[in-house]
Amino acid sequence: MKDVILPILDRDFVENLIPQKFPFVMVDKLIDFRENEIVVGLTVPENNIFVKNSIFQESGLIEHMAQSVALYTGYQFYLKQQPAPVGYIGSIKSIEINQLPNLNEAIETTVTVLQEFMGVTLVDISSKLNGIEIAKGQMKTVLAN
Incomplete structure (x- = not known):
């Protein structure tokens, strides 16, 4: 296992x-990681393909949530010194979006793993702006074979 100091703020x-x-x-950042949980961040950049009229769109927020799950898996593989696997959204059980982030706002998303079995991961996801929940949902992701 590699020694890494969190948070990781290096986008690359x-x-x-x-x-x-x-x-x-x-x-763009990995804030915290522990067994069955990761906290991920994104400061919405101007060149983001999901920004329209200075607002981060619903599709971008949902993709951010899915990539937060991918980062959980990718970081697990990094710690085992293995390449990040490709995965897919298997299903979205529910997503509630209460507010959309503006340009340059920092989203903080917590992914809690409910179940992980044979490459299928079921998670609860909560995204916040300034400590206030703006979106939540449940997703199932599947690793590609």
């Missing part, structure tokens, strides 16, 4: 932990 390092690449990267 974080991007290497997930299969997505620019311009489709929706995470």
Whole structure:
């Protein structure tokens, strides 16, 4: 296991932990990691493909949530010194979005793993702005074979 000091604020390092690449990267920091939980961040940049009229759109927020799950898996593999696997959203049980972030606002998302079995991960996800929950949901992700 590698020694890493959290938080990891290096965008390039974080991007290497997930299969997505620019311009489709929706995470830029790994704030905290422990068994069955990760806290991920994104400061919404001007060049983000999901920003319209200075507002981060619903589709971008949902993709950020999914990539937060991918970062959990990718970081687990990094600690085992293995490359990050490709995965897919298997299902979205529910997503509630109460507010959309503006340009340059910092989203903080907590992913809590409810169940992990044979490459399928079921999670609860909560995204916050300034400590206030703006979105929550439940997703199932599947690793590619």
